[in-house]
Amino acid sequence: MAGGLKALWALSVVLLVSNWQHWTYGKATPQVPCYFVFGDSLFDNGNNNYLTTPVKVNYLPYGVDFPLGATGRCSNGLNIADTIAEQLGFDSFITDFGVGGFTNFLDGVNYGSSGAGILDETGYLSRDLFTMNIQLYNHKITVSRIAKQLGGDDVAKKYLSKCIYVSDMGHNDYLNNYFLDTYNSSEIYTPDEYAQHLIKTYKTQLEDLYSTGARKIAVFGLIRVGCMPSNIQQYPNELDDSSCAYKLNDDVKIFNSLLQTMLEELNEKHKDAVFTYINSYDIDSDVTNAGFKHTRESCCQVLQSGAVPCQSLSIPCANRSEYVYWDGAHFTEAKAWAFGKRAFKRQLPKDAHPYDISELVKLELHDNDVNNVNLAQL
Ligand SMILES: *[C@@H]1O[C@H](CO)[C@@H](O)[C@H](O)[C@H]1NC(C)=O
Numbered sequence: 001m002a003g004g005l006k007a008l009w010a011l012s013v014v015l016l017v018s019n020w021q022h023w024t025y026g027k028a029t030p031q032v033p034c035y036f037v038f039g040d041s042l043f044d045n046g047n048n049n050y051l052t053t054p055v056k057v058n059y060l061p062y063g064v065d066f067p068l069g070a071t072g073r074c075s076n077g078l079n080i081a082d083t084i085a086e087q088l089g090f091d092s093f094i095t096d097f098g099v100g101g102f103t104n105f106l107d108g109v110n111y112g113s114s115g116a117g118i119l120d121e122t123g124y125l126s127r128d129l130f131t132m133n134i135q136l137y138n139h140k141i142t143v144s145r146i147a148k149q150l151g152g153d154d155v156a157k158k159y160l161s162k163c164i165y166v167s168d169m170g171h172n173d174y175l176n177n178y179f180l181d182t183y184n185s186s187e188i189y190t191p192d193e194y195a196q197h198l199i200k201t202y203k204t205q206l207e208d209l210y211s212t213g214a215r216k217i218a219v220f221g222l223i224r225v226g227c228m229p230s231n232i233q234q235y236p237n238e239l240d241d242s243s244c245a246y247k248l249n250d251d252v253k254i255f256n257s258l259l260q261t262m263l264e265e266l267n268e269k270h271k272d273a274v275f276t277y278i279n280s281y282d283i284d285s286d287v288t289n290a291g292f293k294h295t296r297e298s299c300c301q302v303l304q305s306g307a308v309p310c311q312s313l314s315i316p317c318a319n320r321s322e323y324v325y326w327d328g329a330h331f332t333e334a335k336a337w338a339f340g341k342r343a344f345k346r347q348l349p350k351d352a353h354p355y356d357i358s359e360l361v362k363l364e365l366h367d368n369d370v371n372n373v374n375l376a377q378l
């Protein structure tokens with residue numbers, strides 16, 4: 001009994017010391033005070049776990065290479081948003097909004113939600129998700145918590161203006177809306193009109209983000225959705241030379257082009273802020289995929305040809321680093337890193353415009369307009 005207690009006591013000391021080392025020596029100094037993430041399933045770090053929705057992946061083999069197992073990330077390990085958190089120097093993953101958002105919000109919050117889009121109606125058939133508008137609403141709750149914690153609006157505004165904001169939106173407005181027969185948007189809008197409709201809505205949302213004090217905002221364009229294994233399998237007769245469904249890629253390219261123009265307009269209008277374009281389409285290219293053995297099929301087993309999610313408890317491929325795609329639509333951690341590195345520090349000039357994220361971090365912005373920020377609005 002006494003021996004058992006002694007062992008327990010020794011174990012406690014070991015645990016205390018290792019924890020203490022973690023909190024003191026292990027503490028990295030992030031390059032920015034905080035990092036906020038808006039997005040869809042490429043960025044979601046578990047927010048959908050709080051919802052009654054089938055669109056969540058809190059089961060193995062998701063997370064098979066993640067220290068905490070299946071967290072709701074659509075990956076075997078880290079996603080793109082996580083790789084950027086690490087490159088910014090955060091020593092822990094940014095919390096999701098659901099639980100950590102109550103107590104642990106000063107480093108930033110991830111609001112990403114699988115299935116979410118710019119339009120409220122996107123994904124409504126799978127119901128219950130945090131659309132971009134809801135993510136912005138949740139962010140306003142965080143902003144008021146920060147103001148309370150830091151002791152006032154002025155200090156909060158200063159703090160928030162130094163943070164990095166990323167937004168990855170629009171994939172589902174195509175994949176879970178425009179490309180689906182169950183929605184009528186493709187009957188109502190031509191591809192050009194639809195992209196314009198999305199961009200107009202997105203512009204209002206990014207202005208809304210600006211109004212909460214965001215000043216350094218990286219907006220990710222759309223990846224090559226036509227190269228996702230699920231879409232290659234669904235459109236076998238409409239593949240181009242790179243074996244990708246060209247119609248899908250052509251449609252999202254229109255969005256990307258309009259997005260760049262829209263961000264230039266925002267930069268023109270708000271001289272005290274920078275909206276930078278991350279060229280996801282070109283970053284998601286064969287150049288980035290060059291180190292991978294398998295670029296057009298998923299690592300995990302999906303239910304049937306054309307499906308996206310991994311089958312619960314199925315055995316994934318042995319070497320995840322050889323694959324670009326983890327499931328029918330989402331990247332492996334290896335690809336997330338290859339992608340996230342190029343978004344953080346450009347490899348080619350066109351990867352980011354006007355700045356990559358590492359440059360955005362270092363910018364000294366004039367805060368002449370910061371006083372116009374209205375933190376009280378909710
Ligand atoms: C398209 O679908 C929406 C939602 O189901 C419906 O409200 C709308 O009337 C439809 N529009 C057309 C032109 O069919």
Ligand SMILES: *[C@@H]1O[C@H](CO)[C@@H](O)[C@H](O)[C@H]1NC(C)=O
Binds near residue numbers: 291293319320321
């Ligand atoms: C897994 O694949 C990567 C990339 O091709 C390679 O570098 C690594 O050696 C492989 N690991 C194993 C255990 O085969």
